[in-house]
Amino acid sequence: MRVGDEAGRARADAIDPALLHTAPVRTSDDQREWRAATRRFRHNIAAVIGLAFLVFMFLACFVGAQFAPDPNQQNLLEPTSGPSADHWFGTDELSRD
Numbered sequence: 001m002r003v004g005d006e007a008g009r010a011r012a013d014a015i016d017p018a019l020l021h022t023a024p025v026r027t028s029d030d031q032r033e034w035r036a037a038t039r040r041f042r043h044n045i046a047a048v049i050g051l052a053f054l055v056f057m058f059l060a061c062f063v064g065a066q067f068a069p070d071p072n073q074q075n076l077l078e079p080t081s082g083p084s085a086d087h088w089f090g091t092d093e094l095s096r097d
Contacts, residue, residue: 069097072096073096073097074094074095074096075095076094076095077095078091078095079095080092080093080095081095
């Protein structure tokens with residue numbers, strides 16, 4: 001269909017409205033700037049490694065604490081022990097980790 005061919009456009013509209021050419025959606029300047037910044041960030045290896053380290057530290061601090069045993073839990077029936085797989089640095093006189 002040539003530009004300015006209104007008869008062809010009317011035929012296409014009668015057949016299927018999806019066949020009509022629509023104008024491309026323009027992105028705003030803000031979106032273009034964010035895309036450019038994201039692309040620059042992804043290509044900067046040091047920045048990506050730094051972000052990965054920060055995410056790892058966040059997960060280690062807040063999520064990892066949910067899986068750690070309570071360090072103040074006492075078990076007076078167990079004697080004081082040295083370092084082991086359960087207690088990496090051993091236990092004190094009250095059998096605390």
